[in-house]
Structure formats: structure tokens, C-alpha cells
Amino acid sequence: MTQSIETILDAARRHCAEDIAPNVDAWNAAAVWPRAASDKAGALGLTGLYAPEEFGGQGLPLGEGIRVYEELGRGDGAYAFALSMHNICTFAGCGYGTDAFKAAWAKELTSGRKLANFALTEPQSGSDATNMYSRAVINDNGTWTINGAKAWVSLAGEADIYFTVVKTTDEPGHKDMAMIAIPADTPGLTFGPLYETPSYNFLPMSEMYMKNVVVSEDNIILPIGQGLQGSLMAIDIARVSIASGCCGLMQSALDTALAYSSNRKMFGGKNLDLDGIQWMLGEVATDLEASKLLYRAAANALGTPEGPLMAAHAKRFVPDAAVKAANTCTQVLGGMGLLQPYGLDRLSRLAQMLRIVDGTTEISRVVIGRSLQKRAKTLAPLPIPKGFGES
Secondary structure (H helix, E strand, O other), rough: OOOHHHHHHHHHHHHHHHHHHHOOOHHHHHHOOOOHHHHHHHHHHOOOOOHHHOOOOOOOOOOHHHOHHHHOOOOOHHHHHHHHHHHHHHHHHHOOOOHHHHHHHHHHHHHOOOOOOEOOOOOOEEOOOOOOOOHHHHHHHHEEEEEEEEEEEOOOOOOOEEEEEOOOOOOOOOOOEEEEEEEOOOOEEEOOOOOOOOOOOOOOEEEEEEEEEEEEEHHHEEOOOOHHHHHHHHHHHHHHHHHHHHHHHHHHHHHHHHHOOOOOOOOOHHHHHHHHHHHHHHHHHHHHHHHHHHHHHHHHHHHHOHHHHHHHHHHHHHHHHHHHHHHHHHOOOOOOHOOOOHHHHHHHHHHHHHHHHHOHHHHHHHHHHHHHHHHHHHHOOOOOOOOOOOO
């Protein structure tokens, strides 16, 4: 039986308080993905948020399920990000996978017993997704042989299956792109050295290499011609999910600054009694409330014509606000804000990471700018003053 959104959000809060926040420093010190924690997330119903009940999922609309990452982001934004990508892959597999794939993988993914991740970016191409070199050749028996490389693959070597976008010809463009799920134990699938990511060491990230990797046609998630469109939808969901997680990060930073400044004695009173401190934190509080409204509106717009633009607005505004919030709250603590036990240095670096992944804030500005160009064409032109000598 599926759970209500309030029950799921309560479970996410408990997971954050009991499993993430007390342990994230130890996770980073060990530099190992906390599989026990993600297993518990699965038991709480947090790994099949959008998947149908028939496959063991919660069947939540995107607009509701994405709120979970706000709660998880209070503990750690990188952990929330990894679970959001797993949920996107699970959503895709349960919604678009073949019957054979669903039979083999759906309940394993919704339960969190198996983890999934998305592989689109390549070493030589980031936001330019059509500039892709990974190739799949379709064999006579229907299997696909894949060669190529992916970059910035999270849960690298830890996930059990990778939803991978490939091209099937050498023709330019996206009409030949598809998505196929590659199990981690497939011969020829390997990973490079882990990237050095000091603020989220526990989340393994690296390049992924495919050398004559053979995958059954049962594992096709999006057929030829639908790979890019489906990937863009996945990225829009990811962008709004990141904005949600950033709100949790902002709340954590604000609470840390409030707890400290309400206890720190200075100039005959408490720091929080000073107008300057109140104004600094008040600005953070306003940005947080605006961010919540924006990401939730964007989440509800996913799947509609307005979805991509709203996702761009959320990805543009909220991570920038999170970077500003983390820095402001660090400043409120003064020198103490630089010390690891307070956690603000980690939050500042996480906020910067979240500005970049799944499309930089600059790419979101490009999307917004193109929308503005389209709108400008619908407006009656205003007269422009003529310069000297112009007729």
C-alpha cells in the first residue's frame, strides 16, 4: 500500500535526523557510499517515489515526491542528489522499460535493494549533449554492442545499473539517440579513478568506460529517436530536485547560524540582538521562502509545456541563493564558521557543486534567455531613438 506525501515527508525527516546528519562527517572520512543508509531509505519508501504501486513504488506525482529532497538536503545535499537520480532512473524504468526489464528490475529498484544512476555527460561534452561519441551497434540477434565513455557518473562502481544514453549512428544530431540500461556486472563496463571531491567524498564519481559492452534489447528504456527528449525530461526533473535539496541546505545553514548567534555573547548582548545580524539572516530567510515557492511551482509544471522553463528558473535561482546563504551564515559565525564541526564549510562547497551538476546555472540562463527572445517577438516594438545621421 502506498503512503501519503505527509507520511513520506515524515519518513524523510526521520531519515535525515537519525541517519544522515549524525553520520555525514564519518561518511566523508571513510570515503565510502553509505549503503546501509540508502538501504534504510529504501525500507522507508524513499527509493521508489514516482513508481507505480504495482512495482512497489509510492506512485507520487513529481510535484509531491520532489519535496522529499528538501528534507534530505537538510542532512546532506550530495546524498539527496544521489537518491534523486536513482528515483529518476526508477521512474524511467518502471514507466518506459520493457516488460522483461520491469520483471527483472522494477521491484529491486523501488525497494532500494538495487541502485541506479544516469549516464549522459561525456569527457568532451557536457551541456552539448548531442556532441556524443558513445556508440551502440545493433547486432543480428537484437543485442546492442556499446563502446564509449561517460563522465561525472555518480554512484560510479556502487550502482547496480546505469541508464546510459548513446548514439546509434555517426550522423550529427539527436534523431539516432537512445537510452539503454547497463547492469554493473556486464563484461567490458569499467570505471576510472574516483574524482577528488572533498565536500562529498562518500559519493563516488568517476568516468565510466564501455568496451564492447553487450546488452540485451530487453534493457532498452527509450528507443532510437527518443533518447535526447527523454534525457532532457530527466534533466528537468533533476534540476528541480536539486533546487529542492538546496532548500534543505539553506535551512540547515540558517538554523546553524541562528543557534550560534542566539547563544554568542557580544557587546553586552547576544549576536542575534544586533540589527546587522538580523538583517543578514533575514535576507537568507526571505531567499529560502522564495526558493521553496519557486521549486514547488516548477515541480508542479513538470510534464507541461512550461516545465523546461520553470525548471530553468528553479535551477538558476535556488542554487545561487544557497551559495549566498551558506556564505552569509558562515560570516555570521565569524572564524568559527570555518571550523569543520559547524558544517558550514561543507555546505558552502555542496552549494557550489549543486550550482553546476545537471546543467550549470549559466545554461539555465540560456534557456531563460531564449524564452525571453520568443516573448519579445510577440510584443509590439517600441520606437528607438535615431542616432546622428540615421534616417
